[in-house]
Amino acid sequence: MFNVELYKGSKEEKYRLVLKQLAALIEGETNRIANLSNAAALLNQFLENVNWVGFYLVEGNGLVLGPFQGMPACIRIPLGRGVCGTSAAEKRTLLVEDVHQFPGHIACDAASQSEIVIPIIKDSDLIGVLDIDSPNKNRFDETDRRMLEKFVEVLAKHL
Incomplete structure (x- = not known):
């Protein structure tokens, strides 16, 4: 794998490399848990200033914890x-600059200060969400939103 940390390009260029890495990791694999596990590990390695990266999957009328990297959730x-x-x-x-200002925020990890959550939709069906937390307020921006939505699009094709 290419070490994105050593790459000196823009934030968007680094995300493009991660998208290529994701596609290579999951190409030909049909196991949902394996693909979600590698996706979580890849993002956890790539993203700076995050304390939790993972997935919640639809089950009944709610979400259940899926593969993740970080503290118990x-x-x-x-x-x-x-x-x-x-x-x-x-x-x-949802891009939340300060989770303590979000009505009904569920505090799984007291260290989390900001969060981005991207729904995973395949063939119009909600599969789950990608959830990323940071110990820093205002950690995520529009580039993160746009590129993580692309990351989820690539991933959804293999779920």
């Missing part, structure tokens, strides 16, 4: 509750 989240549940229910990306 909440196991079940109702649709419409917290950042993950709201993103899933509304099927839209």
Whole structure:
């Protein structure tokens, strides 16, 4: 694998390299858990100033914890509750600069200060969400949003 940390390009160029790495990692693999596990590990290695990277998957009327990198996390989240549940229910990306200002925020890790959650949609069906937390406020920006949405698009094709 190419070491993106040594690459001196722009943030968007680094994300493009990670997209290529993801595609290479999951090409030809059909196992959902394996692909989600490698995707979480890849993002955890690539992203700076994050303390949790992982997935919550739709189960019944809520989300259940999937593959992740970081501290132990909440196991079940109702649709419409917290950042993950709201993103899933509304099927839209949420970029939260300060999680303590988000109504109904679920504090799984007290160190988390900001968060981005991207819904995973395949064939119009919600599969789950990609959740990334940071110990820094205002960690995520529009480049993160745009490129992580592309990351999820690539990933969804292999789920």
